[in-house]
Amino acid sequence: MEKSSIHVNFERLKQTLDKSSQIGKIPDDGLRRLALSNDDKQMREVFVRWLELGGLDIRIDDIGNMYGRRSGLTDLPPVLIGSHLDTQPNGGRFDGILGVLTALEVLRTLNDNDIKTMRPIEIVNFTNEEGARFEPPLLGSGGIAEVFDRNFIYSRMDRNGNTFKEELEKIGFKGDSENRIKDIHSFLELHIEQGPVLENEQISIGAVEGIKGMSWFELRVIGEGGHAGPTPMAMRRDALMVAAKLILHIEEKGELSGPETSVTIGRMSVKPDVVNCIPEEVLFSLDIRHIDDNVRERLIDELKKELKEIAQGHKVQLEFNKLWEVKTSTFHPEIVNLICNGSKKLGYSVKRMFSGAGHDAKYINRIAPTSMIFLPSVGGKSHVEAELTLDSDIEKGANILLHSVLELSNYKESLS
Amino acid sequence: MEKSSIHVNFERLKQTLDKSSQIGKIPDDGLRRLALSNDDKQMREVFVRWLELGGLDIRIDDIGNMYGRRSGLTDLPPVLIGSHLDTQPNGGRFDGILGVLTALEVLRTLNDNDIKTMRPIEIVNFTNEEGARFEPPLLGSGGIAEVFDRNFIYSRMDRNGNTFKEELEKIGFKGDSENRIKDIHSFLELHIEQGPVLENEQISIGAVEGIKGMSWFELRVIGEGGHAGPTPMAMRRDALMVAAKLILHIEEKGELSGPETSVTIGRMSVKPDVVNCIPEEVLFSLDIRHIDDNVRERLIDELKKELKEIAQGHKVQLEFNKLWEVKTSTFHPEIVNLICNGSKKLGYSVKRMFSGAGHDAKYINRIAPTSMIFLPSVGGKSHVEAELTLDSDIEKGANILLHSVLELSNYKESLS
CATH class of the missing domain: 3.30.70.360 (Alpha-Beta Plaits)
Incomplete structure (x- = not known):
């Protein structure tokens, strides 16, 4: 089978997204799924089932980051894909969720097509990206990148005086520090743009070159x-x-x-x-x-x-x-090129751009070659109930993620 | 004795002012004497003693306004002088207090010199000028001028849910509506300027032509x-x-x-x-x-x-x-002229000016010919602890009040 003809199963992705949109649902199609809350727990449990059904090896690390590993033909450092499943108090259904669920759909599609990759591929759900319950944000990715040490992360407190550690234990997602991902070949995070640029220029894919200082x-x-x-x-x-x-x-x-x-x-x-x-x-x-x-x-x-x-x-x-x-984070130019070339091959409009907001990719960029795929936000809205990314853009984004992962997971060498 | 040679007893006025500055005292020489509070009660009781010692007929009306009447040779409508003894939560020692206590000093000086006036003179302390505890401000003068009816005034509530009526009864200063002053020949209120204009122009006396809309x-x-x-x-x-x-x-x-x-x-x-x-x-x-x-x-x-x-x-x-x-209130030009002429006669610098802020005089102006005497505020400051009017200006102001009252109380006719 010619790899460039493979596409994700959009109906399945849509159903997966719909299921996520029920967990922590608030009026006006919003989501309130604060990190380490009961809703987060429920979402994580559903996610574990999905990982199991995908035949993936599941690990949970000491900060609650969740991984699902699909073996490669070798044990070379894996390609990491994913984002976060937590939301703001009055958040939307897309944000980082789209990054985790398109990654899941990518792995499902590889399974469907029985495709072997040279490198393993791991999917990740980072803990507490939003920082809405425990400040600062990006605790999970920042923990892996050693921006924050464990004691600092564990001692973070919500407004009711509950610590990160207590809440992580309470929802049953405190794993082992041995499970932290260490040696990463490359990281690719799909996320909504959270701004109006792509929509305004009628472009489907943003190839993210870095994060503005x-x-x-x-x-x-x-x-x-x-x-x-x-x-x-x-x-x-x-x-x-x-x-x-x-x-x-x-x-x-x-x-x-x-x-x-x-x-x-x-x-x-x-x-x-x-x-x-x-x-x-x-x-x-x-x-x-x-x-x-x-x-x-x-x-x-x-x-x-x-x-x-x-x-x-x-x-x-x-x-x-x-x-x-x-300071400004600059992503790996080879991965950015890969997103651009893939988009052109599939006939999708694409734009190189910088992110104005922070993402898990910012910290992972410190320890691995990284880039992001941005999808248009209708009206530039995000962190509100009305947050929306159109089906056609989600499908294109998932396909670009799929093809980028296929490329990266067959790289023999590390990215310099 | 030639009337123009009469002067107030500034030492006595100063002692009276010092006594007032102790009641409700807060740090940095400030005063907190909210309307109908215990401090207001204590001040009112001291004021009653002063009125008694002055040989004045005391009346309290149904809104708690306090009057002290000095008889005239006739029962023609009286000249009214005074202002208010309440303050802001972090107020100063001068504000309206100066208007009441200079009025008291004027009556004491008339007594000292055994001067008979044709018209009676009444001193007044209006209730709740500030509006800091019970909104809106100017309830006492507004009540007399029938801007507010009694039920409205009585139902005003402070932040703790206490009504004006309850608090007025509690401090023992709820009098009879019959005691409200009705027929006023003229009203003259001395007050600090509360702005920087007089100080800036090095002028001692403001002859107030009205209050800006x-x-x-x-x-x-x-x-x-x-x-x-x-x-x-x-x-x-x-x-x-x-x-x-x-x-x-x-x-x-x-x-x-x-x-x-x-x-x-x-x-x-x-x-x-x-x-x-x-x-x-x-x-x-x-x-x-x-x-x-x-x-x-x-x-x-x-x-x-x-x-x-x-x-x-x-x-x-x-x-x-x-x-x-x-809308703008315009004061009686004849009283304004009287203040100007008096100042010139006594050799004090004087300026005709409008008030930018509201005062009891605004409402009394609706029912009687009215004007105000402004004294300089150091640095233009008011409603703060650091509020200050210099001794020399206070003495001049009291003398102008004295001479204006002497003129007005010997007017045979009403002011048209």
């Missing part, structure tokens, strides 16, 4: 309060008026810096926050992302200088505090 | 949410970015409209208010004041039109909801 800041503008009535405008040092000027300067600067830059002010608070009081203090967040760390850092340096000048010009104080920073 | 609005900007990472800036409809543009347009428009206009955005909230989420909705307040109601209304009409255009240009929705409105 980002910096988070908190800016505090300190002016002078006073009563709205008795204080003439010319005598004010209104923190909110100056904050509005700073925000527009940030926006303009971000736009001038090119389409790859994004700046976002997502959080803002005003003190004392009373209709007839002149704001004495304004606090707002700043999220800056760019694929080039140097561009991001230069932009930050310039912004710091310029914003301080604007603040001084209005006789208010400005504090600029860094909350968090992460 | 104002409008309060709530503006809602409805854009589109999304993840900060995956959504390019050019594809966003960021409610906060547009709100910043609207705010700066409002500020510019307010400034162009002249120094008598003030616009303030005091309250603001962002939804969902998360660092890496594009704001989908922003809500903010708008407070607009001007001495000319027509100017204010024209400004509002223009702003509504222009802000909607800006919002449309950025493809976001804008809602513009009126919360509250009050």
Whole structure:
């Protein structure tokens, strides 16, 4: 059988996805399947049955990451595929779930067609990608990549004071550290885009070249309060008026810096926050992302200088505090090429792109050659009930994953 | 004795003020003397003793307003002077307190000098001017002016569910409706400016011509949410970015409209208010004041039109909801002149000005010829612990009140 003629069984994939969409279901087609909750437990148990039915060797590691291994003709390091089955509190049915279930469909299709691969293939479900219940996110993949040590992961606490460790034991998914995947030939994660770019350009497949670096800041503008009535405008040092000027300067600067830059002010608070009081203090967040760390850092340096000048010009104080920073991750170009070439061969439109958001692939990229396949999000929506990826795109994505895995699992050499 | 040579006894006034500054004292020289609280009760009891020692006829009305009457040579309608003894939760020692205690000093000085006036003079302490415990403010003066009926006033509730009526009875200051002052020849209220204008211009006395009308609005900007990472800036409809543009347009428009206009955005909230989420909705307040109601209304009409255009240009929705409105109050020009002439005679600097904030005088102005005397607030501060009016200004203010009262209480005719 000519490999390029193999296709996934979309009806079966759709049924599998429908079953997942029932577990933790909330109104408006949403899902609430928080990490290590009862719903997560139920989903994991269903997933175990599916792995068993697929004839896969199942392992659970000490962080609760789940693996299903399909043997290869050799014991060379495996190709890893998958993502995560947990969701946000008001999440959708697709997100990372699509990455795990298309991976399952890929293995089922290989079984259907009785295809042997040189390398083993492993499917993975990472624990607590979302970070919605236990912060920070990406605990499962970060654990494998040794970004977080086990004690740190175990001690994470939810809002009710339950630790990660207790909850992992309670749902019966605490395995052995020996089961962690170690030597990985390559990792490929399919995920929804979570943004509007693919839909807007009417493209089905995103070949993800990396994850944009980002910096988070908190800016505090300190002016002078006073009563709205008795204080003439010319005598004010209104923190909110100056904050509005700073925000527009940030926006303009971000736009001038090119389409790859994004700046976002997502959080803002005003003190004392009373209709007839002149704001004495304004606090707002700043999220800056760019694929080039140097561009991001230069932009930050310039912004710091310029914003301080604007603040001084209005006789208010400005504090600029860094909350968090992460550098750009660059994925393996050979895997990116493989996604692009596969798409062209199958006649699917494809676009090389960077991810603006973090994914398990970010941490696995530290220990193995990695890339991601993005599928369009209708309206760019994600982490909401209305999250949607069209059937036709899901089918194309699963086929690209299938063909990429077939290629990777027959690589003799490791990817340099 | 030549009347213009009479002066208040500043040392005595200062001691009286010091006594008041102990009742409800909080750190940093502040006062917390909420309406109908135990501290208010204690202050009222001390005030009753002072009225008794002054030989005044004391009355308490059904809203708890307190009066002390000094007889005149006739029973013509009295001159009313005073203000309020309650404070904000973190208030200062001056505010309206200065208006009541300088009035007391005026009556004591008349007694000292054995001066008979044609008209009776009454001192008043209005209940719940601040509105900090029972909303709305100005309940005592508003009750007398029949802006609020008694049942409305009695049913006001504090945050602990205690009604105005219960608390008024509890502190023992619920009097008779017959005791409400009815026929007032003129009302004169001394108060701190609560703004920086007098200090800035190094002027001791403000002769208040009226209270600026104002409008309060709530503006809602409805854009589109999304993840900060995956959504390019050019594809966003960021409610906060547009709100910043609207705010700066409002500020510019307010400034162009002249120094008598003030616009303030005091309250603001962002939804969902998360660092890496594009704001989908922003809500903010708008407070607009001007001495000319027509100017204010024209400004509002223009702003509504222009802000909607800006919002449309950025493809976001804008809602513009009126919360509250009050027209400009114009005080009696003859009393304003009297304050100015008195100041000149005594060699004090004086400025005609409008009040940007509301006062008991606003409501009493509806039923009697009224004006106010403003004294400088250091740094323009008020409703904070650091509120301060200098001794020299307090003494001048008390003397102007004294001489204005001497004039008014010897008017044969009513003021037309």
